[in-house]
Amino acid sequence: MTEKIEKILMRVEKPGRYIxxxxxxxxxxxxxxxxxxxxxxxxxxxxxxxxxxIKILYSLINERDDAWCERVFAPWSDMEKEMRENNIPLFSLxxxxxxKDFDIIGFTxxxxxxxxxxxxxxxxxxxxxxxxxRDNLSPLVIAGGPCxxxxxxxxxxxxxxxxxxxxxxxxxxxxxxKEYKAKGASKAEFLRAAAQIQGIYIPSLYDIEYNEDNTIxxxxxxxxxxxxxxxxxxxxxxxxxxxDKFVVPLIEVVHDRxxxxxxxxxxxxxxxxxxxxxxxxxxxKNPDTINEQCKVLCRNTGYDEVSLISLSSSDYSQIKKxxxxxxxxxxxxxxxxxxxxxxxxxxxxxxxxxxAGVRKSGLTFAAEAGTQRLRDVINxxxxxxxxxxxxxxxxxxxxxAVKLYFMLGLPTETDEDLQGIIxxxxxxxxxxxxxxxxxxxKFVSVxxxxxxxxxxxxxxxxxxxxxxxxxxxxxxxxxxxxxxxxKVSLKFHDTETSFLEAxxxxxxxxxxDVIEYAWSNxxxxxxxxxxxxxxxxxxxxxxxxxxxxxxxxRRRNYDEIFPWDHMDVGIDKEFLIRENKKxxxxxxxxxxxxxxxGCGANKLNKGDCDGRH
Amino acid sequence: xxxxxxxxxxxxxxxxxxxxxxxxxxxxxxxxxxIPVWYTEGFNPQVYLNFTLPVSLGVESYNDSFIFRLVSDYxxxxxxxxxxxxxxxxxxxxxxxxxxxxxxxxxxxxxxxxFDNISKEDLESIxxxxxxxxxxxxxxxxxxxxxxxxxxxxxxxxxxxxNGKTVTLNIKMTAxxxxxxxxxxxxxxxGVEPILMKRLRIIRDS
Numbered sequence: 048m049t050e051k052i053e054k055i056l057m058r059v060e061k062p063g064r065y066i067x068x069x070x071x072x073x074x075x076x077x078x079x080x081x082x083x084x085x086x087x088x089x090x091x092x093x094x095x096x097x098x099x100x101i102k103i104l105y106s107l108i109n110e111r112d113d114a115w116c117e118r119v120f121a122p123w124s125d126m127e128k129e130m131r132e133n134n135i136p137l138f139s140l141x142x143x144x145x146x147k148d149f150d151i152i153g154f155t156x157x158x159x160x161x162x163x164x165x166x167x168x169x170x171x172x173x174x175x176x177x178x179x180x181r182d183n184l185s186p187l188v189i190a191g192g193p194c195x196x197x198x199x200x201x202x203x204x205x206x207x208x209x210x211x212x213x214x215x216x217x218x219x220x221x222x223x224x225k226e227y228k229a230k231g232a233s234k235a236e237f238l239r240a241a242a243q244i245q246g247i248y249i250p251s252l253y254d255i256e257y258n259e260d261n262t263i264x265x266x267x268x269x270x271x272x273x274x275x276x277x278x279x280x281x282x283x284x285x286x287x288x289x290x291d292k293f294v295v296p297l298i299e300v301v302h303d304r305x306x307x308x309x310x311x312x313x314x315x316x317x318x319x320x321x322x323x324x325x326x327x328x329x330x331x332k333n334p335d336t337i338n339e340q341c342k343v344l345c346r347n348t349g350y351d352e353v354s355l356i357s358l359s360s361s362d363y364s365q366i367k368k369x370x371x372x373x374x375x376x377x378x379x380x381x382x383x384x385x386x387x388x389x390x391x392x393x394x395x396x397x398x399x400x401x402x403a404g405v406r407k408s409g410l411t412f413a414a415e416a417g418t419q420r421l422r423d424v425i426n427x428x429x430x431x432x433x434x435x436x437x438x439x440x441x442x443x444x445x446x447x448a449v450k451l452y453f454m455l456g457l458p459t460e461t462d463e464d465l466q467g468i469i470x471x472x473x474x475x476x477x478x479x480x481x482x483x484x485x486x487x488x489k490f491v492s493v494x495x496x497x498x499x500x501x502x503x504x505x506x507x508x509x510x511x512x513x514x515x516x517x518x519x520x521x522x523x524x525x526x527x528x529x530x531x532x533x534k535v536s537l538k539f540h541d542t543e544t545s546f547l548e549a550x551x552x553x554x555x556x557x558x559x560d561v562i563e564y565a566w567s568n569x570x571x572x573x574x575x576x577x578x579x580x581x582x583x584x585x586x587x588x589x590x591x592x593x594x595x596x597x598x599x600x601r602r603r604n605y606d607e608i609f610p611w612d613h614m615d616v617g618i619d620k621e622f623l624i625r626e627n628k629k630x631x632x633x634x635x636x637x638x639x640x641x642x643x644x645g646c647g648a649n650k651l652n653k654g655d656c657d658g659r660h
Numbered sequence: 661x662x663x664x665x666x667x668x669x670x671x672x673x674x675x676x677x678x679x680x681x682x683x684x685x686x687x688x689x690x691x692x693x694x695i696p697v698w699y700t701e702g703f704n705p706q707v708y709l710n711f712t713l714p715v716s717l718g719v720e721s722y723n724d725s726f727i728f729r730l731v732s733d734y735x736x737x738x739x740x741x742x743x744x745x746x747x748x749x750x751x752x753x754x755x756x757x758x759x760x761x762x763x764x765x766x767x768x769x770x771x772x773x774x775f776d777n778i779s780k781e782d783l784e785s786i787x788x789x790x791x792x793x794x795x796x797x798x799x800x801x802x803x804x805x806x807x808x809x810x811x812x813x814x815x816x817x818x819x820x821x822x823n824g825k826t827v828t829l830n831i832k833m834t835a836x837x838x839x840x841x842x843x844x845x846x847x848x849x850x851g852v853e854p855i856l857m858k859r860l861r862i863i864r865d866s
Contacts (some may be wrong), residue, residue, distance in 0.1 A: 056718075057718050062718070063678070063681060066676050066677075068748050068749050068750065069745075069748060070746065070748050140833065291823040297677045298677055298681045298682065299681060299750060348688065349690075350691075351706075381705050440776060
């Protein structure tokens with residue numbers, strides 16, 4: 048670390064974010080490698096280091112002798128200011144070298160509101176933000192992660208997108224890069240060749256034409272790029288690479304524990320949930336593999352907690368066996384098992400508590416909507432009774448705080464559904480007082496977190512409008528005014544944040560100007576409530592002559608061409624149309640284990656899907 | 661069960677991690693060693709570690725120490741190496757010994773602070789003032805308060821040397837049950853930005 052950096056670290060908040068040197072971080076000699084890879088997370092160190100994907104890909108790339116992957120996080124505003132004032136370009140944590148001279152700069156796109164941070168990081172590195180202004184093969188700016196399923200708003204900034212799972216795409220991509228770098232190929236030559244790899248999307252190889260009403264007229268692939276970019280998936284989670292060690296942060300991060308994925312995809316098909324569709328097909332990992340890998344990871348990190356993660360942990364078909372096997376060594380080693388994402392309808396509190404020694408923190412149940420009618424519309428097959436009986440069990444087990452998740456602004460929502468949010472929350476309070484064994488003198492608290500529905504691509508609700516900002520505010524007021532119980536506290540998501548998210552989630556390439564304008568006028572860290580500058584964004588839309596409501600609040604027709612129609616995540620549009628129609632009829636769809644609904648994702652895995660077994 | 665005192669240095673970039681993070685780093689290192697360390701009892705057992713005197717963020721620490729408990733025999737001379745295997749660069753255990761349960765209380769600490777932007781004379785003239793103050797944030801019955809602390813009263817002795825391009829301040833300040841002013845606060849009061857701060861040793865009542 049240079050003296051210059053050391054000096055400014057005394058002036059910034061949490062300097063431990065910028066020092067590197069963590070246990071298990073990988074050091075190599077730059078002279079020994081062909082590819083220097085800067086893995087950039089467009090948010091703070093604490094957020095980025097909590098992310099499992101970066102850990103997997105970091106290790107996967109560093110397993111190669113010909114490549115060195117280093118980590119870079121978005122400096123917080125105080126650090127950014129110091130860096131700019133002292134002419135310190137964006138540097139990696141491992142070598143401390145400026146990433147401008149790296150071969151590949153890779154971003155992970157976990158949420159839409161990170162886009163201004165990407166521009167800011169490129170600029171801090173001393174690079175032009177637009178892809179067309181970067182002529183050379185290196186540094187190549189690439190991006191992966193869930194937002195790639197519609198990354199059109201940032202298509203002008205990124206050279207290469209990876210659609211799908213990095214374990215599959217990255218090795219082939221790096222091999223090709225190495226080959227083209229060695230023969231001194233141009234950026235254009237490489238991009239044309241890379242477009243042939245499954246899952247690689249080169250935005251500059253697609254021409255977009257618009258209709259007069261601003262909808263898309265056509266998307267045309269050129270220079271041999273595929274008409275549809277097909278998502279790449281791992282076919283066998285037991286055989287795919289998984290790290291045996293994680294970098295252990297020196298400062299506390301959000302998820303400071305061993306994280307282990309137990310399966311990918313989801314059998315549920317809740318109609319609002321993008322993750323539930325884009326990670327399909329369902330693929331389970333063998334409990335023996337998970338158990339063994341968790342044990343090794345705990346021993347190589349010193350962590351005292353393992354989190355078994357997935358989109359819906361209680362849907363893992365061998366959850367009982369896994370927990371029984373793990374407890375064999377976790378108790379002895381003083382390791383806790385955390386099991387997030389449990390469903391209210393198959394939550395077995397006793398099993399979990401007895402086996403895993405779960406800490407008594409809060410319990411969260413995602414009811415999502417207040418009435419059965421609306422839960423049928425969104426296909427969240429949980430009943431009031433499921434929520435109430437889970438709460439009953441929790442209170443019996445000694446919990447006194449329960450958290451409920453709801454959304455407002457779901458398609459077909461009426462005031463009756465809003466009232467349902469209040470009623471269900473208050474009924475959970477009632478359950479507490481019905482418990483004869485409750486501890487006297489202790490108070491129950493029910494925290495109902497109400498977020499705003501954001502329609503996302505590749506969900507049955509991709510055609511739906513988001514509620515206007517005025518209507519969202521009215522709904523919030525309705526909830527506040529009609530709440531009677533003092534034991535219930537309501538928490539809301541920021542309306543502006545949800546609105547921007549809705550704009551970018553279904554946005555097209557014309558939003559690039561808006562993003563660049565907002566960034567150059569000071570917007571960064573937009574997902575941080577205290578940093579989001581509403582007036583800058585309003586000005587940016589205005590300046591670019593773009594009506595954000597066109598993206599957020601407009602109902603689409605089934606035959607409209609979407610900005611993401613050239614992406615194939617495996618989910619058939621016909622299936623999504625069927626689901627959308629059923630939603631409006633108020634009809635739920637059974638989950639995948641009961642009956643396959645024919646979403647189409649199994650075609651990505653030679654017809655295999657663990658959701659059906 | 662015996663109490664063991666381990667001496668360590670914390671130097672280089674790890675000086676930028678706070679005390680609580682240092683503590684967690686040691687706990688994770690212990691969990692990876694074969695040292696039979698005692699865990700606290702209760703619902704959520706933790707490695708028991710008791711640090712002598714936490715050092716401020718940004719300050720290197722020499723001959724720092726903590727106490728842990730052994731539940732069965734383990735060669736003392738193996739402890740530093742075993743721990744060092746699992747500690748990050750910059751944190752190095754030096755030796756382990758049986759803890760002395762009747763240690764005298766901590767009364768002071770000695771620091772070395774290096775500047776490159778002030779002359780020996782100027783620094784000495786600021787230090788000779790008797791009104792070096794800073795505002796200390798505190799809480800009185802849950803209410804936030806600020807209190808003006810006069811640092812001059814906590815400076816026990818000092819010495820300034822001129823090294824040509826830099827100036828070194830060796831300073832002894834009160835510590836332990838008295839106020840323990842951090843060298844960071846001292847530099848704030850002096851109004852000079854240091855290039856390096858080290859805590860050299862902890863001094864006990866003799």
